[in-house]
Amino acid sequence: MKKSLTQEQTPQSVNNDQEAERIAAAQRDPQAFGDLYDQYAPTIYRYLLSRLGNVEEARDVTSQTFLKAVEIFPRYTHRGYFSAWLFSIARSKYVDHVRRRKHGVEIIREEQVDPQPDPLTKVVATERMAELMKCIRILAPEEQELLRLRYVADLSFAEMADLLLKSEGAVKKSFYRLLARLQSQLEA
Amino acid sequence: MESNQLNSREFEEEIRAAMSVLDDGKVFLTNLRPQVIAHHAEQRVSRLPSLSRPFFGLRPAWIVALAILSLMIIATLVIGPQRVFAAVRQLFGYIPGVGIVEQSNGIRVLAKPVSVEKNGITVTVNQVVADATRTFVAYSVVGIPAWDRSGFPICTDPPSLQLADGVILNFLGGGGGEIGPDKPFSFATNYTFSPLPADVRQVVFLSPCQMPAIQLNLILASSGFVTPAVEIAATFESSGPKYSTTTKTPVSEETFTSVPYETSFPATPTGVPHGSGLYLDQVVELDNAYILVGNFTDAGDLPGVLSVDDITYPMQITDATENSVSYKTRNDIRPSVEWGAVWYWAYEIPRPINGPLTLTLTSIPIHQENSIQIPLDVGQDPQVKQKWELNRTVKLGGYDFVIDDIAKVENGYTIHFHTDASVPDLVLNFFVAGVDSTQGGGSSNRQPQEVLYSETINFDSPPTGNLTILLTLDKIIQLPGPWTLTWSPPVP
Numbered sequence: 001m002k003k004s005l006t007q008e009q010t011p012q013s014v015n016n017d018q019e020a021e022r023i024a025a026a027q028r029d030p031q032a033f034g035d036l037y038d039q040y041a042p043t044i045y046r047y048l049l050s051r052l053g054n055v056e057e058a059r060d061v062t063s064q065t066f067l068k069a070v071e072i073f074p075r076y077t078h079r080g081y082f083s084a085w086l087f088s089i090a091r092s093k094y095v096d097h098v099r100r101r102k103h104g105v106e107i108i109r110e111e112q113v114d115p116q117p118d119p120l121t122k123v124v125a126t127e128r129m130a131e132l133m134k135c136i137r138i139l140a141p142e143e144q145e146l147l148r149l150r151y152v153a154d155l156s157f158a159e160m161a162d163l164l165l166k167s168e169g170a171v172k173k174s175f176y177r178l179l180a181r182l183q184s185q186l187e188a
Numbered sequence: 189m190e191s192n193q194l195n196s197r198e199f200e201e202e203i204r205a206a207m208s209v210l211d212d213g214k215v216f217l218t219n220l221r222p223q224v225i226a227h228h229a230e231q232r233v234s235r236l237p238s239l240s241r242p243f244f245g246l247r248p249a250w251i252v253a254l255a256i257l258s259l260m261i262i263a264t265l266v267i268g269p270q271r272v273f274a275a276v277r278q279l280f281g282y283i284p285g286v287g288i289v290e291q292s293n294g295i296r297v298l299a300k301p302v303s304v305e306k307n308g309i310t311v312t313v314n315q316v317v318a319d320a321t322r323t324f325v326a327y328s329v330v331g332i333p334a335w336d337r338s339g340f341p342i343c344t345d346p347p348s349l350q351l352a353d354g355v356i357l358n359f360l361g362g363g364g365g366e367i368g369p370d371k372p373f374s375f376a377t378n379y380t381f382s383p384l385p386a387d388v389r390q391v392v393f394l395s396p397c398q399m400p401a402i403q404l405n406l407i408l409a410s411s412g413f414v415t416p417a418v419e420i421a422a423t424f425e426s427s428g429p430k431y432s433t434t435t436k437t438p439v440s441e442e443t444f445t446s447v448p449y450e451t452s453f454p455a456t457p458t459g460v461p462h463g464s465g466l467y468l469d470q471v472v473e474l475d476n477a478y479i480l481v482g483n484f485t486d487a488g489d490l491p492g493v494l495s496v497d498d499i500t501y502p503m504q505i506t507d508a509t510e511n512s513v514s515y516k517t518r519n520d521i522r523p524s525v526e527w528g529a530v531w532y533w534a535y536e537i538p539r540p541i542n543g544p545l546t547l548t549l550t551s552i553p554i555h556q557e558n559s560i561q562i563p564l565d566v567g568q569d570p571q572v573k574q575k576w577e578l579n580r581t582v583k584l585g586g587y588d589f590v591i592d593d594i595a596k597v598e599n600g601y602t603i604h605f606h607t608d609a610s611v612p613d614l615v616l617n618f619f620v621a622g623v624d625s626t627q628g629g630g631s632s633n634r635q636p637q638e639v640l641y642s643e644t645i646n647f648d649s650p651p652t653g654n655l656t657i658l659l660t661l662d663k664i665i666q667l668p669g670p671w672t673l674t675w676s677p678p679v680p
Contacts (some may be wrong), residue, residue: 030229030359031396033348037221045213059216066220070228133206142631151204167598183199 020078027074030043037066040083044090047153051094061097065090083155084162091163102127135185143178193569221344222377229346229359255648268365281414282474285326285378287520288417289319293386295409304400308333308372309343311395315402318384323349323357325393328376343397349381350401351390357381357391417472420678422482424468428671430490466547466673478541478677481497481521481534492554494531503533503549507542514538544676551666556599558584562591562657570596570652584661587611594657600646603657606638621656638651 026033044065049058069089128173136144149155149163157175161168281289289295298316305311308331315326329343360380383389384406393402395487470481486494505513515535522534537545560582566574575595582589588611592604603618624647633640 026228030225033228034221034225037224041214041217041221042214045217049209049211049213050207054574055211055213058211059213059220062213062217063220063223066224067227068223073228129202129206132202134204136203141633145631147203147207151200152209179199179203182203183678 019082023076023078023082025087027076030070031072036082040086041066043083043153043155044086046089046096047087047148050148050152052097058122061090061093064093064097068093081159081162083153083159087149087153087155087159087163132182132186135182139178139182146171146175146178201468205471213649218373219375225346226359226379226422258409278325280417280419282472282479282521283317283414283419284540285520286315286317286324288419288472289317289414291414293320293321295319295414296384296389297409297413299405302402302404304395304402305331306399309397309399309638311343311397311399311402313393313402313404314376315378316391316406317409318406321383322360322384323381323384323391324378325349325381326376326378327393328374329395329397329497330372332373343399346379347352347396348394350351350394351385351388352390352392357384370517372610386642416522417474420473422468422471424482425674426465426467428463428669431489437563442629463487464494465671466549468613468673468675470521471675473678474536477536477538479518479521479534479536480545480547480675481518481532482547482673483530483532484671485530486554490552490554490667492556492665492667495553495555502617503547505535505537506546506548509542513541513543513545515633533678539677541677544674546677547673549669549671552671553664554662554667556665558663559658559660560584562659563654564594564657565654566594566596566601566652568652570650572596572598581657584616584659585663587661589659590618591659596650597646600650601642602644603659604640604642606640609635609637609639611639616641616643617660617662618645619658619660620645620647620651623647623651623655 007044014056021034022032026036041062045058045062048061048065049055052058065086069086072089076082093117136147139147150157150162155163157168160175161171164171166174208250270551276480281291281295283289296316296318298313301312301314303310303312310330311327312330313325313327315324317324327347332343346359348359351357358381360382391404391406393404395402464485464487465482466482468480468482470479472479472481484494505515507513515537518534518536522532562578564576565575573596575593577593578591580591582591587607590606592606595602595604601620605616631642633642
């Protein structure tokens with residue numbers, strides 16, 4: 001079923017009370033953490049793959065993210081969004097990874113990362129799509145991050161705000177301004 | 189209006205498509221799942237000393253080893269060393285893929301592999317090895333037809349072992365293994381549980397995927413099932429460079445003072461009389477090889493904390509003639525990392541050996557933390573968007589950082605700084621000394637000439653007045669060695 005893109009409630013943004021119960025259960029019982037993993041692992045992985053542009057590295061950082069998460073999970077206090085907490089670990093691990101990679105291998109800058117690991121296998125690559133991808137690639141990293149959190153990580157605006165330490169309104173405003181700018185660039 | 193909204197939706201669809209990634213990682217994530225759950229369980233076990241470490245916080249294997257050592261000392265005094273050696277050789281054993289087993293209560297094993305099938309899925313318990321220290325279970329699942337509604341193959345959660353009285357054995361660890369990418373999916377893995385009571389010959393295997401329970405019938409292992417092994421004295425010599433823990437990072441301005449790095453002494457299973465370095469914990473003698481089990485311990489005397497998850501440690505092993513010795517890594521014996529800044533290793537080295545052997549690490553990865561303090565008076569009533577210009581250059585970790593300003597935001601403060609574009613992407617952690625923040629985060633923006641950073645911390649109640657701003661940079665560096673460990677095999 002196609003997702004309504006203007007709908008605020010994303011699959012990630014579940015009822016907060018229910019989520020608090022699931023978190024409490026997972027803090028008591030490691031098996032129950034499996035439910036949280038099932039819900040968030042795919043988006044964490046896609047997000048990291050989008051940032052790193054490399055499957056092996058995305059796997060590595062995803063592993064590190066979840067291993068770190070379960071290590072500090074007992075100290076987690078559910079005050080906002082679990083997704084924001086988890087993505088903050090993923091972002092931290094990403095930075096850590098890039099920093100370490102820098103010691104041995106030339107860093108791949110964000111603007112150099114191709115979010116399509118294998119563009120040749122893309123089923124449809126229209127001229128407009130290519131142009132759009134080009135526009136996205138030349139965005140500032142924080143603008144790309146907004147798009148990534150919304151469209152790759154499937155976060156709601158509230159979750160994005162929690163993660164980015166901004167108000168929900170500010171995130172929405174930045175986001176829709178960015179969309180408008182992209183659209184005008186594309187249609188210019 | 190409707191038309192505009194539709195266009196907007198279509199445009200968002202286009203962006204989503206443009207941002208999409210082709211690999212959904214399903215197989216990888218499915219393989220990772222049990223490891224994450226097992227790691228979570230291990231973390232819980234390590235935090236429950238009364239359950240998992242009933243004797244001075246030691247693991248069951250160590251308790252058994254200590255008990256056996258005590259008996260050996262008494263027996264040596266009473267019946268002589270040769271007979272004790274023969275008796276000990278009977279007591280320990282090694283099973284490849286399972287590890288060291290302890291045979292004082294006998295080894296109980298699964299009589300034969302046992303399977304259960306339902307809806308095309310077959311769960312087979314292939315191996316059970318139960319000794320006085322643990323219960324090892326290897327099993328496989330084939331014919332998994334589909335992913336569940338969460339997007340994972342069913343049956344990948346760890347199973348449970350239940351005794352006849354309903355008691356569920358404690359889960360100790362395990363997991364991993366590969367899941368085939370093709371339908372129907374299949375995998376094989378193993379888990380470890382707490383030891384079975386000595387008289388138990390039956391245990392129930394509870395699969396996590398609504399499969400029928402499997403009754404496991406155990407028998408005593410036949411002679412020859414276990415490779416004879418004996419633990420021999422792990423005497424060794426260790427050496428390594430001496431470093432200072434209080435190397436201060438120079439700062440460019442007098443008002444910025446450096447903070448020496450503080451280390452906490454790790455809780456390790458062995459003493460660390462030589463300070464940080466290579467330690468030998470255990471030597472197992474097999475008929476055709478020795479297995480050396482040891483660690484590199486960070487004893488708190490390094491200029492940074494050992495990074496135990498960053499690097500594969502390239503150990504070199506040479507013999508008396510300084511020729512390289514081939515060896516196999518033995519993860520079935522290597523202890524899991526649970527003692528803080530300690531990296532464990534286990535190597536099987538084929539006999540004969542032209543000893544002494546020298547194990548060498550030419551360098552180790554450590555975290556190097558560099559800090560600066562910035563005193564700042566924000567007054568008693570700082571206003572949102574109020575900004576304090578600093579425009580100062582500080583050197584951290586060998587890099588120049590220009591601290592631009594600190595600004596008041598709604599629930600905290602944001603610091604802006606930048607580096608030259610030649611400086612790699614780095615993470616500076618931003619704190620207010622003595623005040624716990626509730627959240628933090630930041631971003632970087634790489635420009636052609638410079639990299640702009642912004643770090644924000646939020647508080648339940650933002651501090652005011654005279655603040656001490658603390659910036660720390662954590663880098664992983666290779667600390668040069670060499671660290672060596674020398675061990676001589678026993679003379680025949």
